[in-house]
Amino acid sequence: MTPSKTLTVALEDRSYGIHIGAGLIEQAGHLLAPVLQKPGAFIVTDDNVAPRYLEPLQKSLGASGIKCDHLILPAGEATKSFANLQVVVEAMLAAKVERSTTAIALGGGVIGDLTGFAASVTLRGIDFVQVPTTLLAQVDSSVGGKTGINTAQGKNLAGSFYQPKAVLVDTDTLKTLPDRERLAGYAEVCKYGLLGDVDFWDWLEQNGARVLSGDNDAITNVIEISCEAKARVVTEDERESGVRALLNLGHTFAHAFEAELGYSGALLHGEAVAIGIVMAFDLSVRLGLCPALDADRVRAHFNAVGLMTKPPVEAQRIAPDVFLGHMMQDKKVADGKITFVLVRGIGQAFLTQDVTQSDVTAIFEAALTV
Helix, strand or coil, X not given: CCCCEEEEECCHHHCEEEEEECCCHHHHHHHHHHHCCCCEEEEEEECCCHHHHHHHHHHHHHHCCCEEEEEEXXXXXXXXXXXXHHHHHHHHHHCCCCCCCEEEEEECHHHHHHHHHHHHHHHHCCEEEXXXXXXXXXXXXXXXXXXXXXXXXXXXXXXXXXXXXXXEEEHHHHHHCCHHHHHHHHHHHHHHHHHHCHHHHHHHHHHHHHHHHCCHHHHHHHHXXXXXXXXXXXXXXXXXXXXXXXXXXXXXXXXXXXXXXXXXCCCCHHHHHHHHHHHHHHHHHHCCXXXXXXXXXXXXXXXXXXXXXXXXXXXXXXXXXXXXXXXXXXXXXXXXXXXXXXXXXXCCEEEECCCCHHHHHHHHHHHHHC
């Protein structure tokens, strides 16, 4: 079995392939052997993913002569912490990894972000590979080299830009993905259409239900389009000094909700992104930048497929000044001003700091009452 498609993230000597297809975990040894410095690996996964995919991955690696140790962490956003960074680094050191050993992240965005960060600091940097098992990780977090952990002050505030040596997207893993997780990942898929590809958004409005029902052709299509878009942006702006920041559409709002709710199961990252996207469109309408009809289309599609468009009840207690305080911890804050990703319409995202706190507060309060 071979990948249905292989894309390239072109970063000169740090370029790597994104392999997309069904059954690729069973082919991992064959696909990954060429990028490993030596036949040795350390797998990091979580207790949701391990029962299904750890043994097949180990078996495939072993068939190619790749010896590996592993670590299983608790599933959930709270795992992205300083404490677990220490756990991963010390587990790898206890396993006597060398600079030629490759860390393998087997799981969703939490495992990918944490493992990549741990790899970047262990022995001053060892190689790592992404094997994402959630839709969100497959279309977004596994590509582009953003690694990191959360802190009490906010989302992903400690981390590094550290590119993987390969990304292995096995679409079969989505067959066992809970519906809520698949829906959360779909928000990141929608982001690519909304920020710069109106044709893709039009396609999603017609075919989103197919994607969420598990249609393999539809799922493969959205993964390929999303990864192609992410790869183009990363190639142009690896360290988010310009255009890459557009990929944060909805995220500044989303991260504030996640931080205040303590990265709990009350709000998945993709759910927060969906809410944040709606708020970004509503703010754009409020500022006279975007037609109200476009914001209505976004909300209508999200509602149609079952995505959240307003914060959960747990968010009702958040005071506006507390919410703004979280937003001020955003990594895109410059000279004390928040950089927002706003839109002039569907497919027309842009960056601006020309937003007042009163406008943000108004959108926040409206989101809690709609």
